[in-house]
Amino acid sequence: MRDLALRALDAVARRGVTYADVRAVDSRQRDISTKNGKTGHVSSAESAGLGIRVLAHGCWGFAATDNLTAAGIESAAALALSIARAGTVARTHEVTLAPEAQYQAVWTSPMQVDPFTVPVDRCLAVLLAVDKELRHNPGVSLAEAAMQFEKQRQVFASTLGSVIDQTRCQSGAGFSALCYKDGEIQKRSFPNSFGGQFQLKGYELVDELRLLENAPRIAEEAVALHAAAQCPEGEFDLILDSAQLGLQIHESIGHPIELDRVLGSEANYAGMSFLMLDQLHNLRYGSEIVNVVCDARQEHGPGLGTFAFDDEGVPAQGNDIIRHGQFVGYMTSRETAAAVGATRSNGCMRADGWARLPLIRMTNVSLQPGEQTLEEVFDVDHGIYMETNRSWSIDDKRYNFQFGCEIGWEIRHGKRGRMLKNPSYSGISTEFWNACAAIAGREHWTLWGVPNCGKGQPEQVMGTGHGASPARFRNIKVGGAYAG
Amino acid sequence: MPDDLFQQVVEAARALGVSEIEAIVSEEAQALTRFANNAIHQNVAGRSTQLSVRPVIEGRTARATTNRVDRAGIRDVVAEAVAITRLNESDADLPPLAGLPEIAPAEPDPAESDDAQRYFETTAEATPQERAQAVADAIGVVAGAGQTAAGIYSTEESRFALYNSRGVSASYRETMARFSVTAMAGDSSGWAKASACDRRALDPVALARSAARKAAASHNPHQLPAGRYTVILEPAAVLDLVGQLFMDFSGTAISDGRSFLNDRLGEKLFGDNITVFDDARHPLQSGARFDAEGVPRRRLTLVEAGVVREIAYCRQAAALARVAPTGHGFPLPNETGEAPMNIVIAGGGTSVEEMVAATEHGVLVTRFWYIREVDPYEKIFTGMTRDGTFLVEGGKVSAGVRNFRFNVGLMEMLSNVVALSPAVRASGEETFDMVVPAMKVRGFNFTEVTRF
Structure with a gap:
């Protein structure tokens, strides 16, 4: 891997470049799922290749190949330069990069049990036990459970002289119970929807999630939702569980602070951002108790955005994004840092494998724990508590959002009351975060993984981390998804 | 890619005592020129080959995939697929591999060939310079209207082949070109996009004009x-x-x-x-x-x-x-x-x-x-x-x-x-x-x- 990366770097550098970097990547993935008492799928995949990024003639070029012969590498290097040269026909400015030091480093994400050493039949036995427990409830029409493991080694080499060898291993697991009855589909998932929980850990994550012991409750809730009251429409104090709040952070803080979006790079696809440059240090993003960080360092936790160096060789960093409600920071790259007056990138460039170019991506964008107890978070006369995302949508500048959740409960005088089905809420990002009235403490804080964040053309899928504790928001519009 | 690739898959499976196996081979070359703020800012190309195999062993199946398609890579991916299949549960409803007569004919009629309609060398062989010039022309239209352009021009070529040990041998190839443009004018924007197997069917300048018209008309x-x-x-x-x-x-x-x-x-x-x-x-x-x-x-x-x-x-x-x-x-x-x-x-x-x-x-x-x-x-x-x-x-x-x-x-x-x-x-x-x-x-x- 190291030799491949250096050979490719040499192949491109000797042709004459302003800057170049190479990522040689070797990845392995295993997916296992069950469905209604049977295997859903068992699959494994491996992929090795390299991507060459070059800055020449004032323009970027990028070529990727899985032909790792000398001829294949030479061909990719020549193509990367040819592409950069072609870009000069539509160039408005010379690309300049913020300075960065050179590094020689080797880093491996911590894990206790390498998931690729756990036999497939043992994984299946765990999932089938969960499946059986779910279908023990006769109301469940469809029980699904899954595990996913991925290990990726990447050697980064650049013309700055850096050679960085990183290995990351991520695991994920979860299950769901779907109940179709009387012209209605209801579903509950654990520990989160869309695949469950994902972290930068080994197989130990599966044991920590306590899948089996939660299966009866989840099955019961999926069936009970059919008899539950429809979530009312109106303005309510809203309490969110930490998993839903993680996605709320992702959509209404994480994406808007991507500086490439702000500068227009994503305008044709993912869109732009309401956070224009003059709002840095001037916008009250949230209430006084809202503190948000973007932190890729290992000490933040085993998030999907944890690493030692980003994909352009910048060390992992932890930065404030919102401090006591004030907007204080974007996510940047070496190319964009100067736009906000920074002299250095804050290390947020990440690529989806060897075949894709690094882009500014979320690392771990987390809401810091608050000072309230869980009882204080729920201490409202009349509110609504929602759990587990069901749908999410936000406009292309990240102002107007609408989320649906799998389940809700009415809260009366601080106590959980009747169950509510089809709960949803909507709002404007900054108004929502300014309505934040209570955040539970560290003991209720979870670092959630979003494994499927899409961005870029060609589209790239990235894992991001979002820490959150349950929190309360005042006078939020609820129930709009079913209105009218 | 080796000409006898599927034969190697079959032999590797037989060596492990497995006679029923399917292979999917896919090759893709994709290039995309991306622009924003009236300039090309991301410009990429990539090429990959993938072999994916699936044995069927006594009502069990699983899939293993690799992009190492040399002799050792083929042997390893078959061994991995067989190993995880043997550890899988048996499923009485799993169908055997498809065979004649329900499958596609091994030798499709050339007159009916998809390739004749959906594979165009003009798209497969598009150069970075050709994409960049089309992008520059489209930017010219939008910038000429006092607006800012962003978008993509992509060209790709893909081949896909399916084989199995019961005689299935079907293949398909296709090219695809896509042009998408967003024109931004302060408080408004316009967008247009088209795709076609033959890139000559795309008109980037016309798409840019349409996007610019929409941006202008939705001003204020x-x-x-x-x-x-x-x-x-x-x-x-x-x-x-x-x-x-x-x-x-x-x-x-x-x-x-x-x-x-x-x-x-x-x-x-x-x-x-x-x-x-x-x-x-x-x-x-x-x-x-x-x-x-x-x-x-x-x-x-x-x-x-x-x-x-x-x-x-x-x-x-x-x-x-x-x-x-x-x-x-x-x-x-x-x-x-x-x-x-x-x-x-x-x-x-x-x-x-x-x-x-x-x-x-x-x-x-x-x-x-x-x-x-x-x-x-x-x-x-x-x-x-x-x-x-x-x-x-x-x-x-x-x-x-x-x-x-x-x-x-x-x-x-x-x-x-x-x-x-x-x-x-x-x-x-x-x-x-x-x-x-x-x-x-x-x-x-x-x-x-x-x-x-």
């Missing part, structure tokens, strides 16, 4: 109140919203209880003017004419005059339902089974201009964004309008309007269609390309307005 947008409106949805808006329906036209989805068609098959769910086919051979469609097990794709009448008539079945779902497979199966093993992937919604005879002229008060929508399912059985979806949303008054486009959030039940929406344009190949961002008309719809439910 008005804020309308949320509520129910008559809307005119351009084809990309129809595609991205209505396209969300079709994963449910699946025998497996129905047996799982996750389809909105549960207990509704044969019912009239949409208006008389809604007819939908799945047709892999349609001249504006793309993709192989056989599915991931080699079964030829049958043309399906999914909806006829508002009534749901047919759904797709993979071999396993077909056996359970005691019907014939339709050729829409995904690579095994999987949980989702099958879905129609070559959607053609029958059009009408009313142009978008005629729809506008016949509208007293309504909203013209260029495209939707971030569409997500709110209710899986009532098929309620939410999302936003984007990049060109207009007020129509007295038969004319009178102003741009701020973007709306909608919450719409698709069965209701498709019962309220009052006019359709001729169907075209449409390309959006929320689902795969389809052949769809523009639609004029009454009572479309806009529930909120955003800030721009």
Whole structure:
């Protein structure tokens, strides 16, 4: 891997470049799922290749190949330069990069049990036990459970002289119970929807999630939702569980602070951002108790955005994004840092494998724990508590959002009351975060993984981390998804 | 790639005592020139080859995939697939590998060959310089209008071959070009996109002109109140919203209880003017004419005059339902089974201009964004309008309007269609390309307005 990366770097550098970097990547993935008492799928995949990024003639070029012969590498290097040269026909400015030091480093994400050493039949036995427990409830029409493991080694080499060898291993697991009855589909998932929980850990994550012991409750809730009251429409104090709040952070803080979006790079696809440059240090993003960080360092936790160096060789960093409600920071790259007056990138460039170019991506964008107890978070006369995302949508500048959740409960005088089905809420990002009235403490804080964040053309899928504790928001519009 | 690749797969399997094996070989070369702020800012190309194998051993199956296609890589991926298959559970409903006569013919008639229609060297051999020049011309149009351009021009070539030890040998190759452009003018924007197997069918300058016109016309947008409106949805808006329906036209989805068609098959769910086919051979469609097990794709009448008539079945779902497979199966093993992937919604005879002229008060929508399912059985979806949303008054486009959030039940929406344009190949961002008309719809439910 190291030799491949250096050979490719040499192949491109000797042709004459302003800057170049190479990522040689070797990845392995295993997916296992069950469905209604049977295997859903068992699959494994491996992929090795390299991507060459070059800055020449004032323009970027990028070529990727899985032909790792000398001829294949030479061909990719020549193509990367040819592409950069072609870009000069539509160039408005010379690309300049913020300075960065050179590094020689080797880093491996911590894990206790390498998931690729756990036999497939043992994984299946765990999932089938969960499946059986779910279908023990006769109301469940469809029980699904899954595990996913991925290990990726990447050697980064650049013309700055850096050679960085990183290995990351991520695991994920979860299950769901779907109940179709009387012209209605209801579903509950654990520990989160869309695949469950994902972290930068080994197989130990599966044991920590306590899948089996939660299966009866989840099955019961999926069936009970059919008899539950429809979530009312109106303005309510809203309490969110930490998993839903993680996605709320992702959509209404994480994406808007991507500086490439702000500068227009994503305008044709993912869109732009309401956070224009003059709002840095001037916008009250949230209430006084809202503190948000973007932190890729290992000490933040085993998030999907944890690493030692980003994909352009910048060390992992932890930065404030919102401090006591004030907007204080974007996510940047070496190319964009100067736009906000920074002299250095804050290390947020990440690529989806060897075949894709690094882009500014979320690392771990987390809401810091608050000072309230869980009882204080729920201490409202009349509110609504929602759990587990069901749908999410936000406009292309990240102002107007609408989320649906799998389940809700009415809260009366601080106590959980009747169950509510089809709960949803909507709002404007900054108004929502300014309505934040209570955040539970560290003991209720979870670092959630979003494994499927899409961005870029060609589209790239990235894992991001979002820490959150349950929190309360005042006078939020609820129930709009079913209105009218 | 070795010429005798599948033979090597078979021999590696036999050495492990396995006689039933399937292999999928795919090769792809993709290049994409991306622009923003009136300049090319990301410019990429990539090439990959993948071998994916699936043994069947006593009712068990599993898949292993690699991009190492030398002799050692082939041997390793077969060994991995066999090892994880042997550790899998047995499934009495797992079909054996497909064989004659249900599979695609090993030697397709050249006159019927997909390659003749869907593979173009002009697309496969497009150079970075050609893409860059087309982008520069499009930027020139938008910048000339005092606006800012962003977008992509991509060209790609893909080959796909399916083999199995029961005699399936089917292959397919295709090229695809896509051009998309957003024009931004301060407080407004416009967008246009097209795709075609032959890049000569794309006109980047015309697309740029269309986007720039929309950006100019939606300048200084008005804020309308949320509520129910008559809307005119351009084809990309129809595609991205209505396209969300079709994963449910699946025998497996129905047996799982996750389809909105549960207990509704044969019912009239949409208006008389809604007819939908799945047709892999349609001249504006793309993709192989056989599915991931080699079964030829049958043309399906999914909806006829508002009534749901047919759904797709993979071999396993077909056996359970005691019907014939339709050729829409995904690579095994999987949980989702099958879905129609070559959607053609029958059009009408009313142009978008005629729809506008016949509208007293309504909203013209260029495209939707971030569409997500709110209710899986009532098929309620939410999302936003984007990049060109207009007020129509007295038969004319009178102003741009701020973007709306909608919450719409698709069965209701498709019962309220009052006019359709001729169907075209449409390309959006929320689902795969389809052949769809523009639609004029009454009572479309806009529930909120955003800030721009």
